[in-house]
Amino acid sequence: MSLTRTNLAKTIKKQYFFKLKANITSFTLLIGVQLLALLFSLGGVASSSFGSSSIRLNTQYYTADIVIIFTLIWAFVMAITITTKPHRDLDFTFVTNRLSSSFANILYLLTVSIVGSMMAILSDNLLRVIIYTFLDKQFYSSTMGLQEFIMGISITSFYVLMVCSIGYFVGTLVQISSLFTILLPALFFGSLFLRPSMDEKPIITNAFEYYLLESSLTLFIVKIVITTALFFTISTSILNRMEVRQ
Amino acid sequence: MNTVFTVSIFIPLLVGITFIIFIIMAKLWRRFTNVKVTYWFLFIYIGILLLSSAIVPFINDNSLIEKERAQENLEVKDLLKKLSKTGIAQIDQMYLLKESSFGEYQNQTLNVETSGEDTMIRVFVERKTSDDNKVEAFSISTEVIDGYDISNDLTPYNVMLKDNTLTIISPKKQYINIKIAKPPFPVRQFTGESIVNQSSTKWSQVVYLQIPYDLELMVEDGIFLEFIK
Numbered sequence A: 001m002s003l004t005r006t007n008l009a010k011t012i013k014k015q016y017f018f019k020l021k022a023n024i025t026s027f028t029l030l031i032g033v034q035l036l037a038l039l040f041s042l043g044g045v046a047s048s049s050f051g052s053s054s055i056r057l058n059t060q061y062y063t064a065d066i067v068i069i070f071t072l073i074w075a076f077v078m079a080i081t082i083t084t085k086p087h088r089d090l091d092f093t094f095v096t097n098r099l100s101s102s103f104a105n106i107l108y109l110l111t112v113s114i115v116g117s118m119m120a121i122l123s124d125n126l127l128r129v130i131i132y133t134f135l136d137k138q139f140y141s142s143t144m145g146l147q148e149f150i151m152g153i154s155i156t157s158f159y160v161l162m163v164c165s166i167g168y169f170v171g172t173l174v175q176i177s178s179l180f181t182i183l184l185p186a187l188f189f190g191s192l193f194l195r196p197s198m199d200e201k202p203i204i205t206n207a208f209e210y211y212l213l214e215s216s217l218t219l220f221i222v223k224i225v226i227t228t229a230l231f232f233t234i235s236t237s238i239l240n241r242m243e244v245r246q
Numbered sequence B: 001m002n003t004v005f006t007v008s009i010f011i012p013l014l015v016g017i018t019f020i021i022f023i024i025m026a027k028l029w030r031r032f033t034n035v036k037v038t039y040w041f042l043f044i045y046i047g048i049l050l051l052s053s054a055i056v057p058f059i060n061d062n063s064l065i066e067k068e069r070a071q072e073n074l075e076v077k078d079l080l081k082k083l084s085k086t087g088i089a090q091i092d093q094m095y096l097l098k099e100s101s102f103g104e105y106q107n108q109t110l111n112v113e114t115s116g117e118d119t120m121i122r123v124f125v126e127r128k129t130s131d132d133n134k135v136e137a138f139s140i141s142t143e144v145i146d147g148y149d150i151s152n153d154l155t156p157y158n159v160m161l162k163d164n165t166l167t168i169i170s171p172k173k174q175y176i177n178i179k180i181a182k183p184p185f186p187v188r189q190f191t192g193e194s195i196v197n198q199s200s201t202k203w204s205q206v207v208y209l210q211i212p213y214d215l216e217l218m219v220e221d222g223i224f225l226e227f228i229k
Helices: A008-022 A026-041 A065-081 A085-093 A098-135 A146-176 A180-191 A203-212 A217-241 B003-032 B035-062 B076-086 B185-191
Strands: A046-051 A055-062 B096-102 B109-116 B121-127 B135-141 B158-162 B165-170 B174-181 B205-211 B216-219 B223-227
Touching: A008 A085, A008 A098, A026 A065, A026 A098, A026 B003, A026 B035, A055 A098, A065 A098, A065 A146, A065 B003, A065 B185, A085 A098, A098 A146, A098 A217, A098 B035, A098 B174, A146 A180, A146 A217, A146 B185, A180 A203, A180 B003, A203 A217, A203 B003, A217 B185, B076 B205, B096 B158, B109 B223, B121 B165, B135 B158, B135 B165, B165 B205, B216 B223
Parallel strands: A055 B174, B109 B165, B109 B216, B121 B205, B121 B223
Antiparallel strands: A046 A055, B096 B135, B135 B205, B158 B165
């Protein structure tokens, strides 16, 4: 029996800092992923062409969209990784329970989301500097204002956190049964081809559009918060019921 | 299979494949990195990101041909409408590409012709209130791409007056390639800005003439005259 008295908040705090230190190498992967995305972005993300008898105008558009998408996928992978057995076993170096472990995981993912988003939004400036320096000086660009910058980081953080919650949920399901390792990818790829009729979009595209096409900031935050909370709550409940060191 | 449908399958498919690649990368990555290396990478990468953020405002202001958004953010059609209603006096100087003035024109008629690549040219005509015997011609750029004025990239029409014929010489076909940086999608989603927003008309340039009030114009086919009221 341990003589050390502890409470939930202290345990979560200890575990959170431990997870930050233990998983710090994941940021090297984030840097690699963002640099790869920047490389892909150098070709432009969209283009348009316009012509008349006297002029032919080709416009190429550059954004950090690919960097953000890659950051989302990285976050999804990270969220799955922390639910794996080696990571969960590390928690038992502390006086802990499943609940404190889950809360520490959520806090860790929240930190990862904010850091990843800040780096993704800042990479937009790096992209502009690279294009200007190495590609073309005839480059039209406006500086992102402070309001746009803060908005960019906040909204990207919301997206990344939601993706983390989905990844955490997927990781949790895989911990229940390894059957989900086959079932979930099959469902994802299968849903691309499953649709009520040929003219309709796949279900997964509709799910993306539900968030991506929302133009009201309040509604967007409500949608994201509800989805994130739902996935984290379900995952925490499932993990809470699992046997110790299962 | 239509394009929208192909894209709607292609993008999630690509995301799925990228996810699988990242899973493999995440497993391999741990073997080659350690905490010390990570701190160095983070330090250098964040340093570069912050440095770029500090540089961007300066290169935008000086060399990047700063976003010269049209005054009041005019769309092309609005610019032409404004030109037609209020005349050249109310148009921002940045749209004027070239100005030519021909003094001591005594004839009662003026033939207007075109020469060069453009077979159709839109000409706005303003009759002066006082008769100074001068014919003035302005080439005006109406090419606004995504709110950016690209007048600097356009070769203006050349206007020449010989005897009683005014010739508008259009330049050789121009090929212009421009690059535009846009904010990332989480920002665009709420600012309503779309990634491709080309606001163009078939007129990349128009000609604006200021002529003596009693001068009669004779134009050839392909010239579209519009008189300022």
